[in-house]
Amino acid sequence: MLSALPTARDFRGELRAARASAGALRVQRLRALSQHRLDYLETLQLDRALQALPAEERALLAPVRVAVLSSATIDQLLPAIRVAALRRGLDVYMYAGGYGQYRQETFEPPPALRALAPELVLFSVSARELLGSIPLTARSREADEHIDSFVAGLRGLWRRARAGFDAGIVHQTFLDVTEPVFGSFDRLAPGAPARIVDRLNLRLAEAAVEDDVALLDVARASERTGRDFWFSQARWLQAKQEIAPPAAPAYGELLARIIAARRGLSRKCLVLDLDNTLWGGVIGDEGLQGIVLGAGSAAGEAHAGLQRYAKQLRERGILLAICSKNERATAIAAIERHPEMILRMADFAAVQVNWTDKAENLRAIAQQLNIGPDSLVFVDDSAVERARIREALPMVAVPELPEDVADYVSCLAGAGYFEAVALTSDDRLRAAQYAQNAARDNFRESQQSMGEFLRGLEMKLDCRAFAEVDLPRVTQLINKTNQFNTTGRRHGAEAVAKFAAAAADITLQLRLTDRFGDNGLVSVLILRPLAEDPQAFELDTWVMSCRVFGRELEYEASNIAVETVRARGATRIVADYVRTDKNGVIAGLFAQLGFVPLAEPPADGSAATTRWVLTLADYRPRTTCIERRSG
Amino acid sequence: MTEPEILRALSEILGDLLGDDALALSLETRRADVPGWDSFTYVNFIVAVEMRFGVKFKVAEVESFENVGAIVRRLRELGK
Numbered sequence: 204m205l206s207a208l209p210t211a212r213d214f215r216g217e218l219r220a221a222r223a224s225a226g227a228l229r230v231q232r233l234r235a236l237s238q239h240r241l242d243y244l245e246t247l248q249l250d251r252a253l254q255a256l257p258a259e260e261r262a263l264l265a266p267v268r269v270a271v272l273s274s275a276t277i278d279q280l281l282p283a284i285r286v287a288a289l290r291r292g293l294d295v296y297m298y299a300g301g302y303g304q305y306r307q308e309t310f311e312p313p314p315a316l317r318a319l320a321p322e323l324v325l326f327s328v329s330a331r332e333l334l335g336s337i338p339l340t341a342r343s344r345e346a347d348e349h350i351d352s353f354v355a356g357l358r359g360l361w362r363r364a365r366a367g368f369d370a371g372i373v374h375q376t377f378l379d380v381t382e383p384v385f386g387s388f389d390r391l392a393p394g395a396p397a398r399i400v401d402r403l404n405l406r407l408a409e410a411a412v413e414d415d416v417a418l419l420d421v422a423r424a425s426e427r428t429g430r431d432f433w434f435s436q437a438r439w440l441q442a443k444q445e446i447a448p449p450a451a452p453a454y455g456e457l458l459a460r461i462i463a464a465r466r467g468l469s470r471k472c473l474v475l476d477l478d479n480t481l482w483g484g485v486i487g488d489e490g491l492q493g494i495v496l497g498a499g500s501a502a503g504e505a506h507a508g509l510q511r512y513a514k515q516l517r518e519r520g521i522l523l524a525i526c527s528k529n530e531r532a533t534a535i536a537a538i539e540r541h542p543e544m545i546l547r548m549a550d551f552a553a554v555q556v557n558w559t560d561k562a563e564n565l566r567a568i569a570q571q572l573n574i575g576p577d578s579l580v581f582v583d584d585s586a587v588e589r590a591r592i593r594e595a596l597p598m599v600a601v602p603e604l605p606e607d608v609a610d611y612v613s614c615l616a617g618a619g620y621f622e623a624v625a626l627t628s629d630d631r632l633r634a635a636q637y638a639q640n641a642a643r644d645n646f647r648e649s650q651q652s653m654g655e656f657l658r659g660l661e662m663k664l665d666c667r668a669f670a671e672v673d674l675p676r677v678t679q680l681i682n683k684t685n686q687f688n689t690t691g692r693r694h695g696a697e698a699v700a701k702f703a704a705a706a707a708d709i710t711l712q713l714r715l716t717d718r719f720g721d722n723g724l725v726s727v728l729i730l731r732p733l734a735e736d737p738q739a740f741e742l743d744t745w746v747m748s749c750r751v752f753g754r755e756l757e758y759e760a761s762n763i764a765v766e767t768v769r770a771r772g773a774t775r776i777v778a779d780y781v782r783t784d785k786n787g788v789i790a791g792l793f794a795q796l797g798f799v800p801l802a803e804p805p806a807d808g809s810a811a812t813t814r815w816v817l818t819l820a821d822y823r824p825r826t827t828c829i830e831r832r833s834g
Numbered sequence: 835m836t837e838p839e840i841l842r843a844l845s846e847i848l849g850d851l852l853g854d855d856a857l858a859l860s861l862e863t864r865r866a867d868v869p870g871w872d873s874f875t876y877v878n879f880i881v882a883v884e885m886r887f888g889v890k891f892k893v894a895e896v897e898s899f900e901n902v903g904a905i906v907r908r909l910r911e912l913g914k
Contacts, residue, residue, distance in 0.1 A: 244850060244882045251853045278874055437893050441877055448881045 204424060204453035207602035207618035209593075211239040214248075222252050230256065230263045235597065237289040243279075243448045246455070250282030253289055264294035267462055270321035270370070271297065272305035274329045275445035283455030290456075291463045302443055309360045312367060322695065323371045323462060324364045325419065328357070329445050330377040330400045339384060341394035350399065354406045361414055371695045373461055374411060376422040377403050378445065380434045415675075415696055417461050417624055421446070424453060427617075460622040466693060467683030470600055470620040471574050472552070473516055474565060475509075476583035477527035477534055481546070482506050483608065486537045487529055497543025505608040509582075510545035512612045517550055520630035521621050522572060522637060524553040526564045526581065531556040552637040561588055562595035572637070573749035575685065575785060580620045582611075627676045629723040636750060639719040646719070657755060657828040660717040664756075664829050666763050669703035669710040676724045677712055684746035685785040687726075687757075689778060689792070692744055694729075702743075707732050709740065709767050713760060715751055715829070725751045726760050730768060733777060739816075740768045742778035752788075755827040761796045762824040763831075769819055776817045777801075782810075797822055835914055837861075840906045847882045851875055861903030887914050 211217060214236070221232035233252055241249060267288060271277055281299055288295045298319045300308050305326060308316060333353045337346050361372045381396035389395035404422055411418050425433040428450075435447035446454050463469060478485045483495030483502050495503040517523050523546065527534060534556045538548055548554070553571045555564035561583075569576045577598035583589055589601045602618050604611055623630075643660070650656040669677050678696045685691075694702070702708045709730040715722040726747040733739040742764070747756060768776055778793055780786075794800075798815035835843070841859060849857035852870045865871045871879075880896055883889075883905070889912045899905050 242885065244847065244878075244885065247878065248850050248853075255853075279878070437890075437896075438877070438881070440893050441880075441896060442874070444877075448878065449885060 204428065204456055204617055204619075205240045206605075207614050208238060208240040209603045211236065211241070211245075214239070214241070214245050218248060218252060222255075226260065227263055230260050234264075234289055234292060237286050241286065241452055243283070243451055246286050246452050247282050249289075250285050253285060253294075261294050264289065264292055265466075266296055267293050267323070267466075268296045268319050268321045269298075269323045269325065269458075269462070270300065270308075270316055270319060270368070271325045271327060272300035272308050272364075273327040274303050274305055274332055275327065276302050276443040277327060277446075279442075279444055279448045280327075280446060280451050280454050283451035284458050285455070287452070287455035287459035288462060291459055291468055293459070293462065293466075295462075306360065309364050309367075321368050321370045323373060323465070324368060325373045325375065325458060326357070326360065326364075327375045327419075327445075328377075330380070330396075330403055333403065334381070334396050334399060337394055337399060339392075339394045343393040346393040346399060347402070350403050350406055353403070354410050357407070358410055358414060361416055365697055369695075369697050369701075371465060371697065372414075372416045373419050373458070374407065374416050375419045376407060378421050378425055378434060379430065380439075380445065417465075419454075419457050419461060421454065421457065424457060428453065456619070460619045461624065464622040464624045465682060465695065467679075467685065468577075469622045469683075470521075470580045471578035472522040472524055472568070472572060472580070473513055473621075474524045474526045474568060474579050474581045475513060476581075476585070476588070477525060477529060477537075477556070479584040479608075480506075480582060480611075481510060481525075482537070482541070486533055491537055491541055494537065494541070496541060502608055503543070505611065507543060507545055509608070509611050509615075512616065514545055514550065516621060519621075519623070519626065520633035522552040522574075522633070523550055524568045524572070524579075525551055525556060526561055526568060526583075527556045528558055528561070529556050549638065552641075560591075560595075562592055565592065565596060565599055573686070573752065580615075580618075582615060584608075625675045625679055627679055629676055629679070632721065632723055636720065636722060639722075640750065642719050643717075654828075660719075660754070660828070662715060662717045662754065662829045663832050664759060665714040665716075665832050667712055669699065669712055671700075671703070673712055673724070674699055674703065677710075677727050680724055680727050680748065681744060681746055684748060685783070686749050686788050687745075687747035687752070688783070688786050689742065689745045689789065690781045691783040691786060692781075694744065702729050702731075709764075709771065711760070711763060711767065713756070713763075715754070715756065722748070722751055724748075726756060728760060728764055730764065730776070732773070736775070736777075738773050739775040739777050740771070740773050742776060745778075755825075755829060757792065757796070758825040759827045759829045759831075762827075765817070765819055765822050765824065774819050776819070778815045778817070779812055780815065781812045793817075835910075837906055837910070840909055840914065841902070843886065844883065844902060844905065847886060848875075848879055851878050851882065859902045861901065861906060863902045864900070883909075887912075889914065 217236055221229055221236060224232060236249055277299055281297055285295045298316045337349045364370060365372055377400050379397060379400040383389050384395055385392050389397040433447060433450045438444040438447050475481050483506050484493055486494055497503050497507045513523055538544055553568040555567055565579060569579060576596050580600045581592055584604055592599055592601050600620050602614055605614055647656045650659060674696060678699045682693050702710050711728040712724060713726040715725045729744040730740040731743050733741045780793055793815040798817045801814040801816050845857055845859045849855055887909060
């Protein structure tokens with residue numbers, strides 16, 4: 204789980220140095236320390252230092268409010284959850300449920316839980332709750348009835364927590380802590396504890412899909428690292444801990460991945476080195492015949508295995524790129540001509556093959572794909588290159604590859620960089636969309652002027668209010684868009700559903716197609732009536748995908764928003780621009796669209812939030828090259 | 835390891851858990867003598883000692899260690 208993280212050279216020394224510093228540097232040092240493979244004791248120590256930070260330093264991290272409600276003792280998990288979140292720049296404010304209190308706390312939340320107003324509720328429930336009620340000799344129907352009614356009970360908790368807190372729900376899969384009773388026959392005996400846990404997990408997953416609940420899959424993780432690592436009978440007996448403390452760092456990491464994925468912080472692009480990574484050997488020295496790849500050698504098959512895994516990631520919407528020190532022509536020839544290559548040039552959204560510093564090349568890749576360097580994962584067999592990138596670009600994830608190429612895939616996969624919380628039709632299309640972008644770029648170069656290029660694209664726009672079927676895509680776009688995001692505000696699936704259902708709110712989702720293909724959902728706007736001014740709507744959220752920058756879409760979207768607000772009988776739109784680390788690209792957006800600042804912002808641009816107003820009577824719609832297909 | 839070495843290692847572990855770099859245990863120290871050494875920290879301490887020394891204590895002995903000296907003696911019996 205944590206094996207892709209490097210080990211800390213001197214944990215105690217670095218922790219002491221971090222504690223002795225102050226301000227942003229201290230936060231940065233603690234965060235850097237969290238990005239190492241820490242054991243349980245180290246995790247506790249780092250958490251103590253984190254908790255001791257003064258409020259103004261904690262404010263440098265993004266807050267997340269999480270409630271963990273459980274049937275077991277969970278105190279040992281909390282530090283690990285906070286440290287794994289720190290790894291991602293997040294600061295978890297937590298409500299830790301009491302032992303066995305998860306039902307009461309859901310139905311009658313204590314004041315501390317209410318006060319936290321969690322955005323995420325994690326249920327950590329033991330299968331023990333169910334096992335005692337099913338006789339060993341039960342027939343299949345009887346066992347299933349018990350399992351179904353238990354799962355129905357859980358769904359009731361989910362509904363209640365979701366409605367009560369307006370929170371996203373995560374449920375921990377059931378850890379099999381049972382012992383064989385019949386032996387291998389356990390799988391066939393309906394009342395055997397192991398079979399019950401197995402079926403329970405199946406039913407849980409089915410219910411989770413229907414109820415849009417995320418699963419924290421400790422059952423799967425324990426199959427990988429071993430039940431005895433995750434569960435210790437002694438700790439259960441001593442402290443009613445169902446997750447053994449040594450497994451807590453892995454548990455925290457699993458939860459932090461889900462939290463980060465919900466916030467759009469999962470990585471988006473896998474950048475691969477070539478020599479001794481994508482294939483064995485050095486193409487420049489050994490030539491096309493000399494490199495080791497594919498059938499005929501175990502090492503060659505291992506390199507092919509890495510390619511196959513990358514191809515799977517591409518299929519689910521992760522971008523691939525190459526960053527390699529090589530002669531470009533030689534490398535490309537190998538990729539295109541080697542008979543055992545699984546990835547070909549068309550699979551890569553960006554390719555940097557040259558003799559330049561790799562940090563510079565990674566920056567170029569991020570820029571070309573219009574994503575932040577913190578969306579990149581860089582896989583390179585060379586410890587020197589890895590150290591160089593960690594130093595120069597600490598926001599790039601760099602897995603500490605094992606010595607043996609046989610273990611590359613399990614290291615990369617185990618790191619969980621690309622954690623998903625949904626699979627949308629846009630994910631399915633993404634790789635193809637980036638290929639279309641390359642075609643668009645070629646087309647642009649062949650056109651005389653920008654206007655001619657835009658006209659030639661034959662863009663068509665569909666604009667609709669959110670419908671239920673769109674909610675996952677809309678939620679995903681809101682939460683993963685960082686650059687064109689006017690407020691940086693995030694809304695979970697629950698909040699988005701509320702906007703969609705509220706008749707007073709205006710929701711707009713825009714899909715763009717052009718002669719090269721379907722760009723999918725590209726922009727989302729949410730406008731809400733302003734309580735203190737019946738003539739005004741406030742722009743709560745406006746996000747636009749970086750894939751369609753430079754297409755005049757912001758102007759067309761603004762035309763649509765103005766028309767829609769006008770149709771509701773209002774005369775003004777108020778909008779905030781909340782500056783974040785990443786949305787500097789739209790700092791001038793509202794001025795360009797004809798909004799005027801409500802208060803004169805300081806000239807040095809230091810204001811974090813500026814408030815703007817557009818008087819609809821003064822609005823001059825800009826004619827764009829985008830044709831609207833429906834209103 | 836000698837008795838003082840084990841004692842130093844145990845002091846360091848408990849010091850790490852309680853955020854007290856200067857913590858020094860003696861063979862006679864009992865849990866009640868150390869502020870903050872509650873039952874949760876005791877389990878953490880046992881977990882950390884087991885991890886650090888590569889041993890596993892019996893649940894019965896964890897319940898009956900009367901002082902730090904008893905833990906040191908048990909670790910020495912286990913060949914540490």
